[in-house]
Amino acid sequence: MDNSExxxxxxxxxxxxxxxxxxxxxxxxxxxxISRGERVGLIGPNGSGKTTLxxxxxxxxxxxxxxxxxxxxxxxxxxDFREVREKIGLLFQDSDDQLFCPTVAEDxxxxxxxxxxxxxxxxxxxxxxxxxxALEEFEDRLTYKLSGGEKRLISLATVLAMQPxxxxxxxxxxxxxxxxxxxxxxxxxSSKLTYLIASHNRDFLSKTTDIVYHLGRGKITxxx
Amino acid sequence: xxxxxxxxxxxLLHRLDPRIKIVIALLFSVIVAVADKSLCLATxxxxxxxxxxxxxxxxxxxxxxxxxxxxxxxxxxxxxxFTYGGExxxxxxxxxxxxxxxxxxxxxxxxxxxIVVALIALLATTPIITLGHALGHLYVPSKLIHLLFFTVxxxxxLHLEYDRLRAxxxxxxxxxxxxxxxxxxxxYLIGMLLIKSFDRADRIRKAMLCRGFHGEFYLLSxxxxxxxxxxxxxxxxxxxxGMGSLQWIILK
Numbered sequence: 356m357d358n359s360e361x362x363x364x365x366x367x368x369x370x371x372x373x374x375x376x377x378x379x380x381x382x383x384x385x386x387x388x389i390s391r392g393e394r395v396g397l398i399g400p401n402g403s404g405k406t407t408l409x410x411x412x413x414x415x416x417x418x419x420x421x422x423x424x425x426x427x428x429x430x431x432x433x434x435d436f437r438e439v440r441e442k443i444g445l446l447f448q449d450s451d452d453q454l455f456c457p458t459v460a461e462d463x464x465x466x467x468x469x470x471x472x473x474x475x476x477x478x479x480x481x482x483x484x485x486x487x488x489a490l491e492e493f494e495d496r497l498t499y500k501l502s503g504g505e506k507r508l509i510s511l512a513t514v515l516a517m518q519p520x521x522x523x524x525x526x527x528x529x530x531x532x533x534x535x536x537x538x539x540x541x542x543x544x545s546s547k548l549t550y551l552i553a554s555h556n557r558d559f560l561s562k563t564t565d566i567v568y569h570l571g572r573g574k575i576t577x578x579x
Numbered sequence: 580x581x582x583x584x585x586x587x588x589x590x591l592l593h594r595l596d597p598r599i600k601i602v603i604a605l606l607f608s609v610i611v612a613v614a615d616k617s618l619c620l621a622t623x624x625x626x627x628x629x630x631x632x633x634x635x636x637x638x639x640x641x642x643x644x645x646x647x648x649x650x651x652x653x654x655x656x657x658x659x660x661f662t663y664g665g666e667x668x669x670x671x672x673x674x675x676x677x678x679x680x681x682x683x684x685x686x687x688x689x690x691x692x693x694i695v696v697a698l699i700a701l702l703a704t705t706p707i708i709t710l711g712h713a714l715g716h717l718y719v720p721s722k723l724i725h726l727l728f729f730t731v732x733x734x735x736x737l738h739l740e741y742d743r744l745r746a747x748x749x750x751x752x753x754x755x756x757x758x759x760x761x762x763x764x765x766x767y768l769i770g771m772l773l774i775k776s777f778d779r780a781d782r783i784r785k786a787m788l789c790r791g792f793h794g795e796f797y798l799l800s801x802x803x804x805x806x807x808x809x810x811x812x813x814x815x816x817x818x819x820x821g822m823g824s825l826q827w828i829i830l831k
Binding site: 499 | 708711728729732735736782783785786788792793797799
């Protein structure tokens with residue numbers, strides 16, 4: 356595989372929330388390129404549009420203007436993004452949004468089942484992923500009774516169970532204690548995935564990423 | 580939160596296959612709701628008390644739940660005896676209480692309590708999530724079951740959100756009273772809760788889309804009938820069937 360293959364390419368992407376015509380756009384003709392194997396950090400003040408950027412990338416929001424190219428193809432319709440969502444895993448800021456099934460096993464199996472795996476295969480993947488994250492004992496636990504840190508790690512498991520090529524993590528360390536953050540760092544370091552992480556935690560970014568960008572005033576710049 | 584309060588015990592009823600419990604609870608409730616023969620109802624009362632005994636639940640907790648049910652029934656006692664036509668028994672001022680009205684109110688009281696006790700003993704002894712799966716295997720439409728799952732899952736989250744908002748009000752010295760400020764603040768609280776739920780629903784939908792959701796739900800748990808399940812099913816069917824025949828065949 357070509358290592359410099361560009362898999363995410365945002366060209367002149369702008370985004371404006373409805374009814375905000377008079378205001379400055381959240382994203383203003385923004386450009387971003389990510390190659391396979393790159394580990395990218397994204398830093399920026401609250402409300403600078405990090406979550407918006409991720410939602411655009413996943414096709415949850417549509418850009419006001421500009422092009423989104425993922426895996427070498429221009430993505431415009433809902434249908435184009437279905438393939439994107441199978442290959443890019445997004446970890447949401449609030450784990451309560453991500454974990455909606457009654458039990459951990461069902462939640463982790465949800466993605467694989469949607470991808471057309473059989474029940475047995477889905478269960479097998481679930482056990483493997485939980486084992487890889489050392490979360491085996493959580494399989495039958497109820498999602499709403501987990502602690503904040505446990506919820507975050509299980510959410511990560513639900514994303515990894517889709518066997519994505521790229522991980523996109525939205526503020527993964529918020530509300531986590533030092534041990535859980537350390538666990539997250541180890542998991543990320545040992546994965547071979549391309550990933551993009553938004554965080555306010557510079558220390559965490561410096562340990563997990565090779566390059567850090569700054570998002571501010573709707574543009575992306577190299578962080579210093 | 581009171582979800583699954585009774586589900587943690589380890590009695591015969593706790594271990595019974597939830598599918599059987601659902602079927603019996605349904606048949607029992609329907610028969611009790613329409614029955615009017617006293618022998619049939621007496622059997623029903625004995626049956627639900629027997630279930631309660633087998634389930635070994637805390638009687639105090641059950642009693643507290645029944646109090647809530649009977650608070651509603653109290654209103655029936657205020658109106659029914661005086662509005663139902665029949666033989667006059669006594670009067671308070673211009674109001675006449677009838678014998679039929681009192682019997683009717685009594686009947687409703689007995690029926691409701693019998694059904695609630697049986698439901699507590701049969702259904703509350705299974706975790707609600709397991710009940711959902713059992714309903715799935717009884718061919719209840721999956722959309723309804725997932726509605727149940729979502730409700731259970733997010734009731735907790737909403738309750739926490741409500742607690743946070745209430746705490747935020749309290750730390751700024753909010754004391755509820757009978758005044759416009761209280762009503763307005765409580766309305767804000769409810770409005771905020773509604774908007775937050777709406778936003779959350781939207782985020783959950785997005786999270787589901789990101790994981791390839793396309794309108795299909797899958798169930799993972801499966802149940803297997805044990806010998807004891809079949810024996811219990813037969814015994815309970817016999818009692819419920821007996822109640823039915825008392826009502827419609829023997830005492831006709």
